[in-house]
Amino acid sequence: MEIKTEDYRICYDPATATVSFVGSLRLRGSTEYQPILELLGKVADVEPGKITLNLQQLEFLNSAGINMLSKFIIEERKKARVEMAVEGSQRIAWQGKSLRNFQRLMPGLQLELV
């Protein structure tokens, strides 16, 4: 499973149940983010135990994108079928400010900034 455009690439590695986000995600509103949310939903549907969202190469994410990832995290918290880990980068300044909010939505979420 992969979504690829000029500005960003999102790919899923089933061996590690990791979804990696690369590039710049600044889509317009929840409608344009729907295909990405569906990809994440399919990954969770196979109940891999733990899903890792690798954002270490995601240079930009707009608030609509933060909303999309938050929605996925909240839905999975409610379903309580998978664990969740988010990997970010200290090099990318917005991640240090904004990623910790995911833990407020799902207290068991593992957050690692490397």
Added chain:
Amino acid sequence: MFLLSNFTSHIDMIQTFGDFIELPASQEYLIIGFSPSSVPLKQRWRNNGLSADFMADYLATFFPGNEDDSSTIERQAEIKSAVSYIANELLENAMKFNNETSEYPINIKLQLESDGVLFSVANSISPQGVDKFQAYIQQLLASEPSELYIQQLEKNAVEESCTDSGLGLLTMLTDYSAKIGWKFQTVHKDPEVIAVTTIVQLRV
């Protein structure tokens, strides 16, 4: 904290909310303007990010990074990231809520001050959109931003139809400790054109 002029008539009305300030005179600024009807919004959307990144690159010049001092490199990266995020969110909002029937131009101005950066964004807004936006501003001003942020995300997660996440301004308050103010002004009568100016103060 905020001022409401409820008793003015709807004509010639100026209302300010939050931490609104008029921009001080400055010789160090960058302004980008857009004609609202030149290109459809969908085609123009990518321009928001490009403009925001350009503004961030421009400003970074004033915060030079010294390769021998990693703290200056980190500071430059942090300022660039913050300017890019805020400018992009402000432009996205201006494009989304702009009154398409009006020729009133959209512009974004970035101004360097001794203790920070000032953003000013102006766009027109439909008369019907004013009440909704002002109600949202009132909610922002009356709430603890970090609590409202979580409430908003929980609400958005269960609402399928919501097209606007209402998160852009909130994240500026929660994640960037920015101060935000708004001015609504009737700039033309018959047809009525209402302009909104959003000022964001970011300390760096």
